Amino acid sequence: MNILQIQNLVKEFDGIKAADVLSFEIEENSIVALVGPNGSGKTTVFNLITGFLRPNKGRIFFERREIISFSPYKIAQLGIGRTFQNIRLFPQISVMDNVMLGLPYEQGESLSAALFQTKKMKLEEEKNYQKAEELLKVVGLEKKKDELAENLSHGQRKLLELARILALKPKLFLLDEPTAGLFPETKKVMFDLIRNLKDKGKTILFIEHDINSVMDIAEKIIVLNYGKKIAEGKPEEIRNNKEVQKVYLGKTNL
Amino acid sequence: MEYLIHIIIIAGIYIILSLSLNIIVGYTGLAALGHISFAAIGAYTSSLLALNFGVSPWIGLIFGAIFASIVGLIVGFPSLRIKGDYLALATFGLGIIIYSIARNWVSLTRGPMGLPGIPQFSIFGYEISSVWSYLILVLIFVIITYFVIRNITNSPFGRVLKGIREDEIATAAMGKNVNKYKIIVFVVGAFFAGIAGSLYAHYITFIDPSSFTVMESIVVLLMVVFGGMGSLAGSFIGASVLVIFPELLRFLGMPSSIAAPLRQMIYGLLLIVLMIWRPQGLIGRFRFKKT
Amino acid sequence: MIQQLILSGIIAGSIYALIAIGFTIIYRTIKFFNFAHGVVYAAGAYLAYALFFLLKLNPILSFFLSLAMAALLGIAIDRLAYRPLRKHNAPSLIYLIASFGVFIFIQNLIQLIFGAQILTLRTGPVKEGYNILGAVITNIQVLIIGVSLILFFLGWLFILKTKLGKAIRAVSDDPVGARVVGINSERIILVAFAIGSALAGAAGILISLETNIEPTMGLNAILKGIIASIVGGVGNIPGALFGGLFLGLAENLGIWKIQAGWKDTIAFVILIIFLLLRPSGIMGVKTEKEKI
Ligand SMILES: Nc1ncnc2c1ncn2[C@@H]1O[C@H](COP(=O)(O)OP(=O)(O)OP(=O)(O)O)[C@@H](O)[C@H]1O
Numbered sequence: 001m002n003i004l005q006i007q008n009l010v011k012e013f014d015g016i017k018a019a020d021v022l023s024f025e026i027e028e029n030s031i032v033a034l035v036g037p038n039g040s041g042k043t044t045v046f047n048l049i050t051g052f053l054r055p056n057k058g059r060i061f062f063e064r065r066e067i068i069s070f071s072p073y074k075i076a077q078l079g080i081g082r083t084f085q086n087i088r089l090f091p092q093i094s095v096m097d098n099v100m101l102g103l104p105y106e107q108g109e110s111l112s113a114a115l116f117q118t119k120k121m122k123l124e125e126e127k128n129y130q131k132a133e134e135l136l137k138v139v140g141l142e143k144k145k146d147e148l149a150e151n152l153s154h155g156q157r158k159l160l161e162l163a164r165i166l167a168l169k170p171k172l173f174l175l176d177e178p179t180a181g182l183f184p185e186t187k188k189v190m191f192d193l194i195r196n197l198k199d200k201g202k203t204i205l206f207i208e209h210d211i212n213s214v215m216d217i218a219e220k221i222i223v224l225n226y227g228k229k230i231a232e233g234k235p236e237e238i239r240n241n242k243e244v245q246k247v248y249l250g251k252t253n254l
Numbered sequence: 255m256e257y258l259i260h261i262i263i264i265a266g267i268y269i270i271l272s273l274s275l276n277i278i279v280g281y282t283g284l285a286a287l288g289h290i291s292f293a294a295i296g297a298y299t300s301s302l303l304a305l306n307f308g309v310s311p312w313i314g315l316i317f318g319a320i321f322a323s324i325v326g327l328i329v330g331f332p333s334l335r336i337k338g339d340y341l342a343l344a345t346f347g348l349g350i351i352i353y354s355i356a357r358n359w360v361s362l363t364r365g366p367m368g369l370p371g372i373p374q375f376s377i378f379g380y381e382i383s384s385v386w387s388y389l390i391l392v393l394i395f396v397i398i399t400y401f402v403i404r405n406i407t408n409s410p411f412g413r414v415l416k417g418i419r420e421d422e423i424a425t426a427a428m429g430k431n432v433n434k435y436k437i438i439v440f441v442v443g444a445f446f447a448g449i450a451g452s453l454y455a456h457y458i459t460f461i462d463p464s465s466f467t468v469m470e471s472i473v474v475l476l477m478v479v480f481g482g483m484g485s486l487a488g489s490f491i492g493a494s495v496l497v498i499f500p501e502l503l504r505f506l507g508m509p510s511s512i513a514a515p516l517r518q519m520i521y522g523l524l525l526i527v528l529m530i531w532r533p534q535g536l537i538g539r540f541r542f543k544k545t
Numbered sequence: 546m547i548q549q550l551i552l553s554g555i556i557a558g559s560i561y562a563l564i565a566i567g568f569t570i571i572y573r574t575i576k577f578f579n580f581a582h583g584v585v586y587a588a589g590a591y592l593a594y595a596l597f598f599l600l601k602l603n604p605i606l607s608f609f610l611s612l613a614m615a616a617l618l619g620i621a622i623d624r625l626a627y628r629p630l631r632k633h634n635a636p637s638l639i640y641l642i643a644s645f646g647v648f649i650f651i652q653n654l655i656q657l658i659f660g661a662q663i664l665t666l667r668t669g670p671v672k673e674g675y676n677i678l679g680a681v682i683t684n685i686q687v688l689i690i691g692v693s694l695i696l697f698f699l700g701w702l703f704i705l706k707t708k709l710g711k712a713i714r715a716v717s718d719d720p721v722g723a724r725v726v727g728i729n730s731e732r733i734i735l736v737a738f739a740i741g742s743a744l745a746g747a748a749g750i751l752i753s754l755e756t757n758i759e760p761t762m763g764l765n766a767i768l769k770g771i772i773a774s775i776v777g778g779v780g781n782i783p784g785a786l787f788g789g790l791f792l793g794l795a796e797n798l799g800i801w802k803i804q805a806g807w808k809d810t811i812a813f814v815i816l817i818i819f820l821l822l823r824p825s826g827i828m829g830v831k832t833e834k835e836k837i
Pocket residue numbers: 013016017018036037038039040041042043044045085834835836837
């Protein structure tokens with residue numbers, strides 16, 4: 001079954017077509033990679049799916065539901081979580097609070113709960129604190145929980161951003177270059193975490209420049225160039241695709 | 255002694271203003287520069303209700319605060335679209351519009367002549383007219399404001415506010431309705447500023463537009479920044495120091511034609527120096543950062 | 546009546562445009578709302594007052610000396626208040642707050658020196674004016690409009706034609722590129738402050754030929770200058786002229802049927818409408834939304 005369906009998406013930025021009649025589908029519980037040269041529109045596709053940009057044309061369905069007119073927060077609540085290419089943490093608050101901001105609250109987040117410091121709020125807060133602690137353990141940052149996020153290293157930030165999105169418990173993960181700038185060891189941790197997600201029944205769409213990793217982990221690859229989909233298929237199909245080779249010629253060792 | 259108590263009362267009123275601005279600027283990171291206009295609305299509402307309809311100041315205070323928060327709601331909407339410096343300018347502009355309404359809508363506010371003879375608070379028929387009893391009244395409101403704002407900021411709700419301050423886009427990506435929070439914050443901040451204005455009016459028993467100029471908004475901002483954005487204790491310190499310290503100039507026996515501008519010059523210098531050396535304020539941790 | 550209002554609008558508008566172009570030249574290099582620009586305007590008027598009445602210099606000399614001193618004041622403000630912030634790589638809100646600090650400091654310094662009372666640069670009674678199309682215009686008013694427009698166009702020419710003007714544009718449009726081709730941005734900022742502040746000082750002097758001066762005159766001036774810039778499109782020089790005249794006329798025609806006290810309200814309603822509906826102004830380029 002498809003969890004995400006994109007139909008004829010068009011997005012223009014003063015003349016540049018960042019998405020050009022783009023269509024694809026994502027199978028539930030699969031790992032799909034979105035690749036393409038710099039500026040080919042990968043991040044734009046993420047922004048369109050998550051409601052941060054509105055397309056000029058086209059439709060987007062998440063679990064058969066049209067989400068094109070929804071605000072970003074609504075889309076996140078429906079179950080699409082994303083990370084950002086340029087890592088967007090909450091720098092001047094603690095690592096712990098960063099993760100807790102990802103956790104959904106039932107009652108605790110209302111103004112009245114805060115005003116009266118209700119029991120329910122405190123209980124939920126305690127529960128969420130533990131959940132956040134566990135998530136920090138999962139990514140190996142439990143020792144840093146009281147540090148300000150701005151004091152983390154690049155790799156730790158990437159991991160924290162992942163922990164935060166894990167906290168949101170989305171059904172579909174959109175990860176924008178999750179391993180960019182990471183050391184090989186951290187890269188491996190990251191990919192293991194991604195594989196783990198699939199085992200837990202989640203769906204992952206990720207952007208990645210390192211083709212070897214893509215071939216290794218993705219079940220399906222979608223290749224963009226100038227906002228157009230030029231190929232889609234299993235890793236070996238993509239490896240042998242002439243057009244893809246042309247686009248990547250001299251750029252990567254495909 | 256009475257004079258000293260008077261100063262503490264004024265400091266208390268500024269503490270309420272600073273705390274209520276801090277939740278907007280320091281916790282949520284919204285550059286709001288028209289805070290004193292909410293106080294003006296509180297002050298004028300409860301004074302006019304008392305003078306024209308004989309409404310008790312207690313009820314007037316509540317109406318003033320509610321009316322201020324309605325205006326806060328209206329001011330909150332631009333903050334959904336306008337960001338950063340432009341929001342600072344827009345709120346500054348709204349502050350000037352409200353000042354200019356107070357000045358020009360003469361049939362309602364008596365304009366620059368002001369409203370004299372505003373009645374004082376009374377309990378069981380006794381007027382709260384001695385500075386001592388007023389001090390207690392103001393302190394009660396300071397404590398209420400403090401606990402309300404502390405509770406709000408010390409909660410998952412408050413965490414979302416900090417999230418908005420740190421990164422609005424990431425906050426939205428976490429499924430939080432950023433707009434709703436921003437509006438609530440303006441409403442709450444305006445509510446308490448309205449209370450501060452009403453307390454001021456019924457204490458001094460006279461108001462005119464000159465108490466609510468944009469410079470006054472800047473002074474409240476300075477108090478917040480000086481103490482530390484996002485620090486409630488900082489607002490206590492900022493407001494107290496900046497109210498009490500200029501009085502020392504007076505004790506030095508300076509004529510007010512020198513003391514008044516000198517005091518302002520020191521405020522100005524303080525703003526510059528803080529921005530250069532300590533943008534997070536005396537005891538704050540947060541400062542605006544380049545994104 | 547309407548003719549007179551239009552004339553008042555043009556006078557106010559040309560002063561606003563002159564404030565706005567100075568503000569724009571500075572804004573181009575530093576990219577924040579420099580409120581202190583308004584206090585330089587006030588300082589210009591007071592400097593001219595001091596030179597002319599207290600030191601009894603001749604009026605032309607007083608005028609140009611005041612401009613030079615306003616320029617120096619602008620440079621000093623930048624060196625002492627903003628340059629340290631540049632070293633810290635501070636965000637624009639920090640600059641904005643600092644510029645309030647500068648504003649408050651200098652305004653009150655003026656008050657300390659000259660007192661809070663109103664002063665005037667006028668030397669005699671107001672002369673009868675000429676009648677043009679039903680509006681009465683005095684010599685002084687012709688002078689104000691003429692000189693402010695001349696200075697405006699000189700400022701514009703400076704940005705368009707001179708080497709320094711081009712450097713300012715380069716720093717504005719592409720700071721990294723400007724550094725690469727060897728433009729010293731600190732020096733360019735200094736030049737922008739000098740020119741922009743001299744223009745602000747000129748506006749302050751010109752207006753005080755017509756109205757009284759007081760230490761607090763700068764706030765209204767800078768606010769109107771900024772509104773004019775936003776209406777025209779921040780950073781855009783022809784936009785500053787358009788915005789200035791638009792604002793001056795709108796304010797003055799707006800009070801045709803209502804009391805004059807509402808002028809400021811009109812100006813700020815215009816500001817908020819523009820901020821909400823067209824923050825890039827009439828001639829500005831669309832402001833870039835934050836890339837995610
Ligand atoms: N907010 C925006 N405003 C204007 N143009 C934009 C915006 N976002 C993206 N673009 C343009 O759209 C095109 C696609 O950009 P996008 O960021 O989606 O590419 P990408 O595939 O993610 O590239 P990279 O691999 O470098 O991250 C580029 O030409 C970019 O300049």
